[in-house]
Amino acid sequence: MGFKLIPDRMGQVYVFAPFEFNISDLAPYFFTTDHPSRSYLLTNQNTISRESDLSGREYKWGFVTDVETDLAPKGLSEDIVRLISSKKGEPEWLLEWRLKAYRHWVKLAEAEAEPTWSMIDYPGIDYQDIYYYAAPKGMNEAPKSLDDVDPEMLETFEKLGIPLQERAALAGVAVDAVFDSVSVATTMEKQLGELGIIFCSFGNAVKNHPDLVKKYLGTVVPYTDNFFASLNAAVFTDGSFVYIPPGVRCPIELMTYFRINTEGSGQFERTLIIADEGAYVSYLEGCTAPFRKSSQLHAATVELIALDDSEIKYSTIQNWFPGTKDGEGGVYNFVTKRGRADKNAKISWTQVETGSAITWKYPSVILKGDNSVGEFFSVALTNNHQQADTGTKMIHIGKNTKSTIVSKGISAGKGNNTYRGQVLIMPGAENAVNHTQCDSLLIGDQCGAHTVPYIEVRNPTARLEHEASTSKVSDEQLFYLMARGLSEEEAHHMIITGWSREVFKELPFEFALEAAQLLKVSLEGAVG
Amino acid sequence: MTTATLPAAVGKYSEAFASFAEANSDAPEWLKAVRSQAWATFSELGIPVKRRGNELWKYTDLRPLAALDFEHGIGGSVSLDEIKAAGPWDDAWDTVVVVDGVFSAELSNLQGTAGLTAGSLAEAISSGTGDIETQLASLAGREEYAFTALSTAFVDDGAYVAIADDADPATPIHVVFVTSNASGSRASYPRLLVDAGANTLAVIIETHINLAESAQLSLPVVEVFAKPGATVRHYRVQMENELSYHLGTIRVHQLDDSSFNSTTFAVGAVIARNDIHTQLDAPGASCTLHGLYMTSGTQQQDQEISTTHAKPHCTSKQFYKGILSGKSHAVFSGKVVVERDAQKSDATQKDLNLLLSRGAEIDAKPSLEIYADDVTAAHGATAGHVDRDTLFYLQSRGVDEEAAKAILIRGFAAEMLDEFKPKALYEFVERVTDERIPVLLAESDALGTA
Numbered sequence: 001m002g003f004k005l006i007p008d009r010m011g012q013v014y015v016f017a018p019f020e021f022n023i024s025d026l027a028p029y030f031f032t033t034d035h036p037s038r039s040y041l042l043t044n045q046n047t048i049s050r051e052s053d054l055s056g057r058e059y060k061w062g063f064v065t066d067v068e069t070d071l072a073p074k075g076l077s078e079d080i081v082r083l084i085s086s087k088k089g090e091p092e093w094l095l096e097w098r099l100k101a102y103r104h105w106v107k108l109a110e111a112e113a114e115p116t117w118s119m120i121d122y123p124g125i126d127y128q129d130i131y132y133y134a135a136p137k138g139m140n141e142a143p144k145s146l147d148d149v150d151p152e153m154l155e156t157f158e159k160l161g162i163p164l165q166e167r168a169a170l171a172g173v174a175v176d177a178v179f180d181s182v183s184v185a186t187t188m189e190k191q192l193g194e195l196g197i198i199f200c201s202f203g204n205a206v207k208n209h210p211d212l213v214k215k216y217l218g219t220v221v222p223y224t225d226n227f228f229a230s231l232n233a234a235v236f237t238d239g240s241f242v243y244i245p246p247g248v249r250c251p252i253e254l255m256t257y258f259r260i261n262t263e264g265s266g267q268f269e270r271t272l273i274i275a276d277e278g279a280y281v282s283y284l285e286g287c288t289a290p291f292r293k294s295s296q297l298h299a300a301t302v303e304l305i306a307l308d309d310s311e312i313k314y315s316t317i318q319n320w321f322p323g324t325k326d327g328e329g330g331v332y333n334f335v336t337k338r339g340r341a342d343k344n345a346k347i348s349w350t351q352v353e354t355g356s357a358i359t360w361k362y363p364s365v366i367l368k369g370d371n372s373v374g375e376f377f378s379v380a381l382t383n384n385h386q387q388a389d390t391g392t393k394m395i396h397i398g399k400n401t402k403s404t405i406v407s408k409g410i411s412a413g414k415g416n417n418t419y420r421g422q423v424l425i426m427p428g429a430e431n432a433v434n435h436t437q438c439d440s441l442l443i444g445d446q447c448g449a450h451t452v453p454y455i456e457v458r459n460p461t462a463r464l465e466h467e468a469s470t471s472k473v474s475d476e477q478l479f480y481l482m483a484r485g486l487s488e489e490e491a492h493h494m495i496i497t498g499w500s501r502e503v504f505k506e507l508p509f510e511f512a513l514e515a516a517q518l519l520k521v522s523l524e525g526a527v528g
Numbered sequence: 529m530t531t532a533t534l535p536a537a538v539g540k541y542s543e544a545f546a547s548f549a550e551a552n553s554d555a556p557e558w559l560k561a562v563r564s565q566a567w568a569t570f571s572e573l574g575i576p577v578k579r580r581g582n583e584l585w586k587y588t589d590l591r592p593l594a595a596l597d598f599e600h601g602i603g604g605s606v607s608l609d610e611i612k613a614a615g616p617w618d619d620a621w622d623t624v625v626v627v628d629g630v631f632s633a634e635l636s637n638l639q640g641t642a643g644l645t646a647g648s649l650a651e652a653i654s655s656g657t658g659d660i661e662t663q664l665a666s667l668a669g670r671e672e673y674a675f676t677a678l679s680t681a682f683v684d685d686g687a688y689v690a691i692a693d694d695a696d697p698a699t700p701i702h703v704v705f706v707t708s709n710a711s712g713s714r715a716s717y718p719r720l721l722v723d724a725g726a727n728t729l730a731v732i733i734e735t736h737i738n739l740a741e742s743a744q745l746s747l748p749v750v751e752v753f754a755k756p757g758a759t760v761r762h763y764r765v766q767m768e769n770e771l772s773y774h775l776g777t778i779r780v781h782q783l784d785d786s787s788f789n790s791t792t793f794a795v796g797a798v799i800a801r802n803d804i805h806t807q808l809d810a811p812g813a814s815c816t817l818h819g820l821y822m823t824s825g826t827q828q829q830d831q832e833i834s835t836t837h838a839k840p841h842c843t844s845k846q847f848y849k850g851i852l853s854g855k856s857h858a859v860f861s862g863k864v865v866v867e868r869d870a871q872k873s874d875a876t877q878k879d880l881n882l883l884l885s886r887g888a889e890i891d892a893k894p895s896l897e898i899y900a901d902d903v904t905a906a907h908g909a910t911a912g913h914v915d916r917d918t919l920f921y922l923q924s925r926g927v928d929e930e931a932a933k934a935i936l937i938r939g940f941a942a943e944m945l946d947e948f949k950p951k952a953l954y955e956f957v958e959r960v961t962d963e964r965i966p967v968l969l970a971e972s973d974a975l976g977t978a
Contacts (some may be wrong), residue, residue: 116581117581117583119897195972214968427886427887440896440898442898442900442901442903443901444901445868445871445900445901446868446900447898447899447901448898448899449896449898450895450896450897450898451894451895451896451907452893452895453892453893453894453895453909454891454892454893455890455891455892455893455909455911456587456889456890456891457881457883457889457890457891457892457911458888458889459883459886459912460883460884460885460886460888460912460973461909461912461913462883462911462912462970463912464909464911464912465908465909465910466892466894466907466908466909466910467906467908468894468896468906468907468908469904469905469906469907470896470898470902470903470904471903471904471905472902472903472907472908484759516723
C-alpha cells in the first residue's frame with residue numbers, strides 16, 4: 001500500500017495516500033477504536049493533533065472476553081504434554097520431540113538452570129501453577145471460515161482493531177490471530193495459496209505440511225537451547241507458520257496477533273518462518289493481554305530460516321499487559337527469537353516493546369552464509385515497575401557478513417531497561433562488519449538504564465564499531481518546544497518520537513503510527 | 529547451595545596459610561583478624577574456575593592457574609643493575625623497592641622529600657603509621673573477590689606511601705615490585721598503600737618486573753585513598769615474564785574534588801588481569817583510567833575496569849587501547865555504575881583494538897549501569913586490523929608493507945604512550961613498545977584481499 005510516514009525534524013507527521021480515502025476507513029489500522037491516533041486522523045490535518053488529553057489513560061487493551069475456555073488442569077507433567085499433543089492431533093514424531101524437550105526442561109529445572117544473569121528481578125515462577133492449555137471452547141474443530149468463529153471472539157478482535165475479514169484485504173494484511181494458544185482464523189489463506197505461500201497456524205502446518213515442519217522445526221532454536229525454549233518446545237500450543245516458495249515475493253504483509261485471555265494461563269506459541277531461495281516476506285506480530293492482578297507467563301519461540309538470497313523482515317509490537325502502576329500483575333515475557341541467514345540472505349528484526357512487566361528477549365541472527373545481513377532495530381520502553389532486559393545476538397560465521405544494531409531504551413517511572421547484546425565474529429568470518437548503536441533515555445530519577453554489550457572478535461579482518469550514550473531529555477530542547485506553546489508532556493513526546501525515529505522508520509506504516517502512539521500512552525504519568 | 533567438594537585450589541594454599549599464620553602470631557590483633565577473615569572468604573570462593581555463570585571470569589579461563597602449585601615465603605636477592613635494566617629508572621625519583629613482597633632498604637632510593645613518608649609497609653603496620661589500621665584492606669580484601677582475599681590473607685609487607693596534607697612532592701615516587709630469580713614457582717602478594725592527604729599532588733609509578741625464568745604468581749593489591757583536593761597521578765608498568773600469572777587489583781577511594789589519573793602499560797605475563805575500581809565517593813571527584821596492552825604468543829591480558837559514581841558532580845573516563853597478535857587474547861570489561869543520587873555525572877568509556885592475526889581474540893564488554901537521570905554517559909568500542917587504505921597510502925609513498933604496518937601500529941600506540949608524563953618513564957615505555965612491534969608483526973597475518 002502506498003502510505004508514507006514522514007516525520008520531519010520537528011516530529012510532525014504527514015500522511016500520503018496514492019488514492020482517495022475516507023478517514024474512517026483508516027480506523028481499523030489501529031488497534032483500538034478510541035485510540036488517540038484516530039482523533040488525529042479525523043481532524044484531517046497534516047500534523048499531529050495538539051490536543052492530547054491523556055490524563056488517566058491506562059492500559060487500553062485490558063478487557064477480558066467471556067469466551068468459554070477449555071482448560072487443561074494446572075501444572076506441567078508428561079501427561080500434560082501428551083494431552084496437548086493429542087488435543088492437537090499431532091503425529092508421533094512431534095510428541096516424541098515434545099517429550100524430549102520436556103525431559104530436558106525437567107533436568108534444567110532440577111539443576112536450577114533458570115537464567116539469572118539478566119538484570120531483572122521477579123518472584124520465582126511456580127511452573128506447576130500455570131494452565132498450559134487454554135483453548136476457547138468449540139475451537140477443537142478449526143473454523144472453516146470466519147462465519148464459524150465465535151461472534152464474541154470476533155468482537156474482541158473488533159475491540160482490538162484487528163483488520164479481519166475484508167478489512168484484511170483493505171489493509172493488505174493477512175492475519176493469523178492467536179487467542180490464548182489457539183489460532184482463531186487465518187485470513188487470505190486462499191489468496192496466498194495461489195502463490196504457493198503457506199500462512200497458517202502451526203497446528204495446521206503440522207497436519208498439512210508435516211515435511212516442512214519436520215525439516216525445519218528446532219533447527220535454529222533447538223529444544224536444548226535455553227530454559228524457556230525447552231519449556232516452550234514441550235508445551236507450545238500453537239503459533240504461526242509461514243513458508244514462501246523460491247523466488248516468490250510475498251505481496252502483502254503477514255500478521256499474527258497474540259492475546260492471552262485466561263487468567264493464570266501461560267502462552268507458549270511457536271512461530272516458524274521459512275523463506276525459500278530468493279523469497280521475501282514481511283511479517284508483523286502484535287500482542288496484548290487483559291488486565292489481571294496475577295502475572296501471566298509468555299514463553300514463545302520464533303525461528304526464522306532465510307535460505308540463499310532470501311529476505312525476512314520481522315516486526316513486533318509488544319504490548320502485553322505491563323502490570324498496574326504499583327507493579328502488580330503483568331506479563332512475564334520470556335521469548336527466544338532467532339533466525340538463520342544463508343548465503344546472501346537478510347534477516348531484519350524490528351521491535352517496539354512497550355508492554356510486559358518483564359521482558360527477556362534477544363532476537364538474534366546467525367549469519368551463516370557468505371554475504372548475509374542481519375539487522376536489529378529496537379525501541380524498548382519501561383515505565384512504572386516494568387523491567388526489560390533485551391537486545392540481540394549477531395553471530396558472524398560467513399564471509400562478508402554484515403550486521404547493524406540500533407537499540408533505543410527509554411526508562412521512566414521506576415522502570416529498569418537493559419540493553420544486552422552480543423556481537424560474535426567467528427574466525428572464518430572474513431571482512432565481517434558490525435555497527436552497533438545503543439542509546440538510552442532516562443525520564444525521572446527513580447529509573448535505571450543499563451547497557452551490557454559483549455563484543456567478541458576472532459578475526460582480524462573484522463570491522464566493529466560500537467557506540468552508546470545515556471542521557472536525559474535535554475532541558476534546552478524541552479525549553480525550546482515549551483516556549484513555542486507545547487506542554488511539557490507534548491514536548492517530551494515529540495522529542496522521544498524523534499529520537500526513536502531511526503527504529504520507527506523500519507516499521508510498516510500502520511505499525512509505525514501505532515508505535516508512536518503506544519509510546520505516548522505508555523509514558524503517561526512519567527512526565528510532570 | 530551445597531557443595532560437597534572444596535572450592536578450586538583452596539587446598540593448595542591452606543598449608544601455606546596455616547604456617548604463615550603461625551609464624552606471624554605476634555602480629556597486631558587487628559591485622560590477624562583481617563587476615564583470617566580474608567582467608568575465610570578465599571576458602572569459600574577458591575580460584576574462580578567455573579566456566580558457566582562466572583561473569584567476572586567469562587573470558588579468562590583460570591583452570592591452568594588453579595592446577596599449579598606455588599611455594600610461599602621464599603625470597604631471593606636482586607641487584608640494583610638488574611632492576612635498572614628491567615624497568616624504568618631515574619635517580620631523581622624517590623624509589624621504594626620490594627623484592628618478592630619484602631621491602632628492601634638497600635635497594636630503595638629515598639631522598640627525604642618533605643611531606644613524604646615512603647617505605648616498608650611492615651614497618652608502617654608495626655608502628656601504626658597514620659591511619660593504617662583503618663585503611664589497610666578496607667578497600668581490597670573484604671569484598672567477595674577471590675584474589676584480593678587471598679592476597680590479604682597473606683598481607684605482610686610491601687610499600688607504604690603517605691603524602692602529608694598540602695604537600696607537593698615534585699618528583700615521582702617509584703614503587704618497584706621485583707620477582708627475584710630464586711628457584712621454583714613462587715606466589716607473592718605485593719602490596720601498596722597510598723594515603724594522599726588533602727590538596728596534595730602525588731605522582732606514583734608502580735612497576736612490576738620479573739627476573740625469574742619460571743612461572744610465578746603475583747597478586748598485587750594497591751589501595752589508594754585520595755583525600756579532598758588530592759591529585760594522584762598513577763602509572764603502572766607490568767613487565768612479568770611470559771610464563772607468569774599476574775592478577776593485580778587497584779582500589780581507589782576518592783573524596784571531594786580529588787582526582788585520580790591512572791595509566792597502565794601492560795605487556796607481560798601469560799595471564800594478566802588489571803582490575804581497577806574507583807569509588808567516586810564525594811562531589812567533584814574525577815578519575816581518568818588509561819591503558820595500553822600488547823599481547824603476542826598465547827598471552828592473555830584482561831582489563832577489568834570499573835567506576836562507581838556514588839555522589840553527584842563526578843566525572844570518569846576510561847580509555848584503553850590494545851594491540852593483539854599471535855594467538856593471544858585480550859579482554860576489556862569496563863563498567864560504570866551511576867548510583868541513584870549521583871546526578872550530573874559524566875562518564876565515558878572507550879576501548880579500541882588492533883587485531884593483527886587470525887588466532888587472536890578480543891572480547892570487549894563496555895557496560896553502563898545508570899540509576900540517575902541527569903547524567904551523560906557514552907561508550908564506544910572498536911576492533912579491526914590496520915586500515916587498508918592508510919596502508920596502501922604509505923606503500924604508494926615507497927614505504928614497504930612491514931614498515932608501513934609498524935608505523936601505523938606505532939601511531940596507534942602513540943596516543944597512550946603520550947600519557948606517560950615523567951620523562952624517564954616515557955622513554956622506557958617507548959623503548960619497550962618499539963622493541964615489541966617487530967614481535968607483534970612477526971606473528972601477524974597479511975591482510976586478506978577478499
